[in-house]
Amino acid sequence: xxxxxxxxxxxxxxxxxxxxxxxxxxxxxxxxxxxxxxxxxxxxxxxxxxxxxxxxxxxxxxxxxxxxxxxxxxxxxxxxxxxxxxxxxxxxxxxxxxxxxxxxxxxxxxxxxxxxxxxxxxxxxxxxxxxxxxxxxx
Numbered sequence: 001x002x003x004x005x006x007x008x009x010x011x012x013x014x015x016x017x018x019x020x021x022x023x024x025x026x027x028x029x030x031x032x033x034x035x036x037x038x039x040x041x042x043x044x045x046x047x048x049x050x051x052x053x054x055x056x057x058x059x060x061x062x063x064x065x066x067x068x069x070x071x072x073x074x075x076x077x078x079x080x081x082x083x084x085x086x087x088x089x090x091x092x093x094x095x096x097x098x099x100x101x102x103x104x105x106x107x108x109x110x111x112x113x114x115x116x117x118x119x120x121x122x123x124x125x126x127x128x129x130x131x132x133x134x135x136x137x138x
Contacts, residue, residue: 001036001037001041001088001109001110001136002036002106002107002108002109003027003030003031003036003037003038003039003108003109003110003111003112003132004039004040004041004076004099004103004108004110004111004112004124005027005028005038005040005073006025006099006111006112006113006114007044007047007051008046008113008114008115009024009027009028009052009112009113009119010023010024010028010044010069010122011048011052012025012114012117012129013025013027014048014052014065015030015052015055015102016076017091020129022132023128023129023132023133024129026093026129026137027078027112027129027132028069028072028114030137031072031073032072033127037075037077038072038073038075039073039074039076039103039106039108040069040073040074040075040076041075041076041077041078041098041099042075042078043069043078043095043098044099045066045075045126048066048069049062049066050069052065052066058074065079070072074127076102076105076106077126078098078102081105082098082101082102082105083098085101085103086098088105089101089121089123090121091118091119091120091121091122091124093118096101096115096118096119096122099111100119100122100123100124101117101123102121103118103124104121104124108124108128109124110123110124110125110126111124111126111127111129111134112126112127112128112129112132113127113128114128114129115126116128
């Protein structure tokens with residue numbers, strides 16, 4: 001099963017944002033163990049690095065965290081066609097539209113996010129980490 005993992009899920013884990021950490025971490029562990037194909041997009045890497053960098057001052061540690069993440073998920077490029085197609089999606093947030101477009105191109109089964117409301121028009125079904133774990137890995 002291919003799952004595009006939204007940025008908020010990754011940040012939940014690395015910033016230990018309760019009460020979201022447990023299920024978000026479980027999703028990443030499934031990817032790490034090869035039980036799902038976890039995907040993030042290339043543009044998410046810059047967002048993750050920036051967000052985590054506001055709290056992790058030691059750049060070597062931050063770099064190691066991001067490298068570990070990249071060893072557990074598949075990295076999807078963002079193409080010029082994705083950037084253009086995302087404008088055609090009827091979604092309130094362009095960054096989310098770009099995520100949804102990349103998920104569509106990658107033929108992801110789901111996008112895992114806590115931001116369900118902004119993905120209502122996504123061409124790929126969205127699911128929270130809690131619902132995903134309960135449905136597929138009870």
